[in-house]
Amino acid sequence: MKRFGLGLSMLLISVSLFALTDSVTHDITLNVDEVAMIGLADASAITLAITAPATAGLPPVGQTDSTKYLHYTSLIDMTKTRAITVEWDLANAPPGTQLLCSVTNDLGTGLGTKTPAVVVSNVAQNIITAIKSGNTGTAGTDGANLLYEFEVTDPTLLDTESDTPTTITFTLTEAS
Amino acid sequence: MTGKRLVWFTTVFSYLFFALVCSGAEVQLVLSPDSTVAWAPSLGAADISAPGADFPSVVQSDAALVDLDVVMLEQNPWTITIQHTDSGFWDTDLVLSVAITSTGTAGAAGAFCTPKFSLGYFSPLTTAGAKTFLTGSRLWNDIKLQYQITGHSASKITAGHYATTVIYTLIN
Numbered sequence: 001m002k003r004f005g006l007g008l009s010m011l012l013i014s015v016s017l018f019a020l021t022d023s024v025t026h027d028i029t030l031n032v033d034e035v036a037m038i039g040l041a042d043a044s045a046i047t048l049a050i051t052a053p054a055t056a057g058l059p060p061v062g063q064t065d066s067t068k069y070l071h072y073t074s075l076i077d078m079t080k081t082r083a084i085t086v087e088w089d090l091a092n093a094p095p096g097t098q099l100l101c102s103v104t105n106d107l108g109t110g111l112g113t114k115t116p117a118v119v120v121s122n123v124a125q126n127i128i129t130a131i132k133s134g135n136t137g138t139a140g141t142d143g144a145n146l147l148y149e150f151e152v153t154d155p156t157l158l159d160t161e162s163d164t165p166t167t168i169t170f171t172l173t174e175a176s
Numbered sequence: 177m178t179g180k181r182l183v184w185f186t187t188v189f190s191y192l193f194f195a196l197v198c199s200g201a202e203v204q205l206v207l208s209p210d211s212t213v214a215w216a217p218s219l220g221a222a223d224i225s226a227p228g229a230d231f232p233s234v235v236q237s238d239a240a241l242v243d244l245d246v247v248m249l250e251q252n253p254w255t256i257t258i259q260h261t262d263s264g265f266w267d268t269d270l271v272l273s274v275a276i277t278s279t280g281t282a283g284a285a286g287a288f289c290t291p292k293f294s295l296g297y298f299s300p301l302t303t304a305g306a307k308t309f310l311t312g313s314r315l316w317n318d319i320k321l322q323y324q325i326t327g328h329s330a331s332k333i334t335a336g337h338y339a340t341t342v343i344y345t346l347i348n
Contacts, residue, residue, distance in 0.1 A: 020203040020250060020348035026211060026242065028260075028272065030235070030325055030338040033220035039227035071228030075219075078334040110331055135330040138228040 062150030085124035096157030110134030208243035242321035257306035283315030
């Protein structure tokens with residue numbers, strides 16, 4: 001009886017060995033291209049002026065602005081990074097002044113690391129580095145909050161009769 | 177005949193018996209010619225609506241991209257399972273799903289085909305094991321399937337090529 005049971009079990013094993021199967025395969029590839037897109041939440045012009053000090057005897061004071069946000073989307077190979085640079089179209093700042101630019105908020109995963117404030121010039125300088133893949137979002141206060149600081153470096157050189165319009169350019173570029 | 181000989185006789189006989197029976201049966205799962213071409217969707221700048229925006233959350237193939245035919249001359253019911261492979265080129269954040277968009281048509285009298293999911297429902301595939309999508313019997317033609325990929329957020333993946341292979345298995 002025991003041996004009959006053994007034989008029966010081997011018979012069942014044999015049945016399973018002869019189960020009918022067939023397979024086909026289909027290949028799928030998702031291609032994700034590199035993407036670099038940057039813009040301002042609000043690209044309207046701002047005016048920064050030199051104003052009188054609160055107390056007589058102190059130097060004039062430059063205005064600041066922190067109403068602007070940079071939006072960007074970056075898709076890049078995992079071995080590379082990008083940076084955002086700032087520059088303007090002036091050879092020199094108005095006499096006796098300088099413009100500082102920086103990012104005030106911490107950025108999310110993949111969106112890079114802010115640098116200390118830079119003095120804006122006609123040479124591109126990094127304000128965010130180590131950007132990998134990510135996107136800031138598109139709402140009004142999403143992204144990198146920019147801080148412009150117009151500073152007086154030498155009150156004796158100030159020219160109170162002139163305005164100096166300029167265009168500031170931010171570039172999302174592959175890090176060198 | 178001793179007990180030991182009885183066991184060996186039973187084993188050999190059973191192998192021979194099922195080899196003979198199965199030699200007359202045919203079982204085949206066929207991807208139509210159009211389906212043999214790899215599905216290779218692309219994502220790029222044109223898919224980003226504005227700076228700061230993400231990719232669309234869903235990428236889908238044509239609704240009838242995959243066309244399956246079943247050839248089963250056996251009377252026994254069959255099942256079709258689907259899974260995809262992990263060859264190291266598929267990001268774990270990416271989710272590949274399959275929907276049955278049409279159960280097709282009978283290829284023989286008495287044949288049937290029953291989907292395990294509602295038509296159009298995207299069921300995620302795994303690399304861990306096969307999932308049953310259809311049961312049926314006999315010959316059946318033109319089962320239509322659609323692919324969907326999710327999880328490809330810019331915050332989760334990088335630029336590159338992500339590849340996998342979908343395995344369809346017909347089991348009697």
